[in-house]
Amino acid sequence: MGRAGRTGRDFKVRPKAIRRALHPCAVSRYSRQEILPQIGKAGQEALRRSRVTVVGLGAIGSVTAALLGRAGVGHLRLIDRDVVEISNLQRQALFTEADVDRPKAVVARERLAAVNSEVAVEALAKDVNPANAEDLLAGAGLVLDGTDNMETRLLLNDVSLKARVPWVYAGAVATRGMVLAIVPGRTACFRCLVHDVPPPGTLETCDTAGILNAASSAVASMQATEALRLLLGEPASGRLLLYEAWTQELQRLKLARRADCPACGLGRYEFLERRGAEVIVGLCGRNAMSVDPVRSEAISLEAVAGKLGKVARLRGADGILIAEIDRYTITLFVDGRAVIKGTEDPAVARSVYARYIGS
Helix, strand or coil, rough: HHHHHHHHHHHHHHHHHHHHHHCCCCCCCCCCHHCCCCCCCHHHHHHHHHHHEEEECCCCHHHHHHHHHHHHHCCCEEEEEEHHHHHHHHCCCCCCCCHCCCCCHHHHHHHHHHHHCCCCCEEECCCCEEEEEEHHCCCCCCEEECCHHHHHHHHHHHHHHHHHHCCCEEEEEEEEEEEECCCCCCCCCHHCCCCCCCCCCCCCCCHHHHHHHHHHHHHHHHHHHHHHHHHCCCCCCCCCEEECCCCCCCEEECCCCCCCCCCCCCCCCCCCCCCCCEEEEECCCCCEEEEECCCCCCCCHHHHHHHCCCCCCCEEEECCCEECCCCEEEECCCCCCCECCCCHHHHHHHHHHHHCCCC
């Protein structure tokens, strides 16, 4: 009886002890990471001091951003030119049905803030182009590629080399993906791998080949791991990681720096120097074009809405205006950039912009 009584008294005390042990002040958010010998408390503090910019919040960028936010990277700048579409939800983990038509960068900031309030998150609903790339990436200690086209990646490569900031390329299509960590002056750069923008129609896209969500998520995990290694001072391997998700095969190819590489070999930043009055880029698998007139001032969405009210169906939120006109859908951002859905012809996209938004 006495033994049973003691057991009963002990049982009443244990929940309080457990609650004290589980109190936020007692258990670190990052305790499971700090146990790892590769990280530890010193490494966690290094992550807290880190500044990372993620360019593109699609299938790879959204997952990578979520992993780094949960890991405690102290400052994340999230850049994406697009809005959430229903077809994104198959693979882009930060978004829900309620987010359709909202800017991806804004939604991503909200999600990450809800997950980890200790991380400072910037959201920039902008297109990265030669006119603004250096400003948008300024201050980053590491840049992560979540983009969907080679021209932007070659631009990121130029900015990285010029500023001597490491970046991690990642791409996925169908069931395959690639990851490469690039450290200026130490590894091969992206232009050592891709000499120039391939001709239109020569590369598979998610529109022509599809995308397995497990493939893009796996590639994002590999990119996040490379990012954490670099932030913690680990040397880049200089190897291109090739992953085939359906057969679960991984290859690691050593890349050598090319002495004749225009970028890292000869110091020419040709994609960064392509500053013009307008940037028009196709969006992967979207039947859409991004038109950026590279304005220096914001535009009035209210004024544009007033002009289009009689000819278009309008809706808007979070600093964007969406206009459905004829067979086109125009998503207009406050900086003047627009996504023209309904064409893959740059000339048509330019014409639609001029007709309805202005020059």
